[in-house]
Amino acid sequence: MDKIVEMKNITKEFPGVKAVDGGQFDLNQGEIHALIGENGAGKSTMMKMLYGLYTPDSGTITVKGQEYGGLTTREAIDLGIGMVHQEFMLVEEMTVLENIILGFEPKKSRNRIDFKKAIEKIEHYIENYGLDIQLNKKVRDISVGEAQRVEIIKTLYRGADILILDEPTAVLTPQETEKLFEIFKNLRDDNKSIIFISHKLNEIMEISDRITVMRHGKHVGTVNTEDTTIPEIAKMMVGREVFLNIERKKPEVGEVLLSVEDVYVPGERELSKIKGISFKLHRGEILGVAGVDGNGQSEIVEAITGLRKVEKGDIIFKGKSIKNLSPAQIRKLGISHIPEDRNKRGLNRPFTIKENLIADKFQDKEFSKGIVLNEKKIKEFAEELVKKFDIRPSDVNLSAENLSGGNAQKIVVAREISNDADLIIASQPTRGVDIGSIESIRKILNDIKKKGVGILLVSADLQEILSLSDRIAVMYEGRITGILDNEEATEENLGLLMTGGYLNEKV
Amino acid sequence: MLDRIASIFDYTLIHATIRSSTPILLAALSAVITQQANILNVGVEGIMLFGAFTAVCVSFFTGSWILAVLAAMAVGVLVSTIIGFAHLKYKADVFAVGTVINMLAIALTRFLLNTILKSSGSFYSAEIVPIPTINIRFLEKIPVLDSLFNKYSLFEVLGIVIVFILWYALYKTVWGLRIRSVGLNPMAAETAGLNVFKAKFQVILISGMLGGMAGAHLSLGYSKLFAENMTNGRGFMGVAAMFFGGANPVFAWIGSLIFGLADSIGARLQAYGLPSQFILMIPYIATIAILTISLASRIRQERKQKSSLNNLPNN
């Protein structure tokens, strides 16, 4: 089989982060090739370069024999590359038909759109590949599965014979996924080539011909699907990094601190809606929540902290129901929260370091008299924390705008830990943080646990989960697929639970 | 009392409404075209004023109303070029640029009125050639028909034609589809390979042309003179009518009719010494109400969609 695409020695850097560092990828004609890796592995960035949305800093891209240092989108489209993004690039208020032909409208005269010709061409695709859609519906009114098929037809309509799909099954139900795979097979039989980005190992094993694994922006390996197994791929994906050794002793577990009871929470996407989750967390224990990002972890954390509505069920904290209380009330009752996105929620970047450090306390008697802020006290408190947690730079009057990921995160941790809370919810606490800070943050959490504080640790980093948690719950598609004691958990069985491996999916 | 109401609401109100709504309509269309690309052009008021002045000047000096209209349109394009550069290239806030253009228009036209036309306050001359009125002889015999269908200035008819030209351009042509996509989802437009900057600049220029046309009609069709600040908020009314119509040219036309109707009724009420302000308020309040209602229903829809208590869609 001839290589229709070759990407060699690709690097791509954005301010503050090296997204791709030595990326390699090739595609044979008429194959289905899966590109996998965890969040931040660089797979999306690689493909966006292939589609011309980004330009590589170095390396070469060869498509159908022509070599480039970088492409424009228009060039990529002309070469026959089409991309279906994770967020659909559809105009909601326009119809399916209008969206498909945008930019490539068939013309009757100089400017009049020849709708009839367009419809004919599109129906050809609908029939040939089983892409079932309705042309005159507004995009706003169609289902997610249908929207995805529209995106696929868009690429075919523009003449693509190389299709890139970014996490296509992330938004589909199992039935819709099956339908999509049928379409893939039809396309492949017609000698079209498909690249799809995913982290769902069982699906990849089912449909792909070859698999390329990336981790931390680097190419880990490329294998033939029939020669490998899910555990092997999982290990390549997750890898072994610096094992930050935590002295984890079996905890002196106390009473039940938090009880989540059959809770239903609305979600941004269908598969992140919480549909009946229950678990208990005790004083002095770390309950880890493992799972790939986007399976409802954000939603359940927001529900517990009062940032999202609970539609059914209850959440009991220290014996009291905290369901649907305000974030302020929940904080006061003794729950602190290290949020998963420090830039969006955890910090107010334009604010100064000291303003960020007292963000949840500025109305306390200590720091304000009436409405007047006690500047002196605030500065003292901030400087104390900066020293204790070794935050750099140490001038608390500087804006938090330019802090490194690690220092920024330490501010959030410092603030939330200094609260005398009974329960701390730490969501992706070491994401995007340097090794030194990772070490100190994990040590902090472990130390706090010994004082009898309960910690709910949500993390997509399996190493982190395994090294810190006493018990581990795994989330997948808004449900808990299993709760294990640390002693019985391994990377393999956790990996399987995380990717829906144990679930008996209807085929 | 009743006969007073009868004389306010007789059939001549229709002609009056069309008359008073046309300047607003043309301004609204100018705003519609940029709004479709998600650019709020409040500078329509200023462009109109520039156009009105230019038209009177050129008509006075050349004796040709056609040249006057063309000149006004050219000036409109010139002014909107400035808006385009300031907003698209130099990232100035579009509302600020529009407001500044309005300020500049008032000041500059007043200045030029003094220096070029050597007048202050307003300028009238018998040598100003107005835009012709369409006079259908045989209709004059029947008063009702005469009022309803006769003696309209050129743009009062042309305006309606432009409504449908715009509607067709936006919804039936390639160009319109691309413009709308740029306004609704610029990212999607980019990934389809479209040049968003070029598209936005295009609509700004067209808006300038229409705005200049609106001004020419105001000073040579609706009236036959130039007066300081003669637009008197009609550009803004056009923008409001555009919002009323959700940036759709046909609905914006309806919006401008409502504004024109309120204006006409208001003028008649004033003639009788009755307060007109509440009538004049209605179109504005109606616009706000319509916007609120449509957004409220969208929020409700979204909430239902995100709810975890739904059944899974089967597709």
Place this chain on the structure above:
Amino acid sequence: MKKSNYINAILSILVALIIGGIVVAFMGHNPLEAFAQLFRGAFVGKFNFGTTLEKFVPLLLAGLAFAVSSKIAVFNVGVEGQLYLGAMAAAWVGFTFSNLSKVVHIPLAILAGMLAGALFAAIPAILKVYFRVNEVLTTMLLNYVAQYLTSYLVNNPFSGGTGVAQSPPIYESAILTRIMPPSRANTGLFIALGMLVFIYWLFYKTTVGYKLRSVGLNRDFTDYIGVNSRKAIILGMMLSGAIGGLAGAIEVMGIHHSFLDNFSSGIGFDGMLAALIAKSDFGMVAIISFFIASLKSGALAMERYTGVPKSLIDAIIAVFILFATMEGLFQLKRRMKSKKEVDEHVG
């Protein structure tokens, strides 16, 4: 305000003045003399300087009102309307109560004006917070509602009875004393400056200010730390409206001594533009407003002495503002890094 913004503003005014100078020369006048008269007209002499102060007050307050709403990330172009309602409320208090002492009457009228502005501004705030209606639209449309409403009031129930569209004159006890006769500058100046200091203190030294600044910079963060972002936005908008109302109240109580139909020639918008140039920095708003006020005041004298029409200065001011709002206009070198790429990834 960043250094580049200062440079931009200064260069903008220089270029605008140069353009103006060229036009003046074209007209056959001596530009240097014209500018000298401009300067004198703004600052030299009690009447001139007083006129500058008189024009400074409403501009400062309108600019402050817009700056306050900017700080909570709301685009309040409804200052004009809030100003009218504030003026009407203050005028009503001013001409309705006859037996109050100055110490009571003035604060009462001022409060009425601020309250009217605040309540009116609450409407678009509520629509924005609960229905996501764009505040630019609502505030812009409500300006007209306010103008028509006050117009109706001043021509009917609150008419002064004369042929002119004007309310009855307010009582002596509600008049703000003139401080620099024969100009119309009045003690409203001190109220305005006091408001400036108050707002600065409120925003940077209090818990209320913390909440307002927080919600304007990062709403998600604000919710997360336990502050009710909805309440904060509505409060901030009402504050903005109150300041606009105050501007109107001072116009009535210090300048006209009654409510005149259509008394504002776009004060609200001038203030908004000043705030935009100042990037909503309170101190800068004061400086820019003072600058624009002095230009307007000087223009009157310039016209009187040189025959150069005032409208030219208005045009120059407009050109200055236009240039000043264009970022990067005077930057000679710009690195053309693909902004789109950076936005997409870092965002």
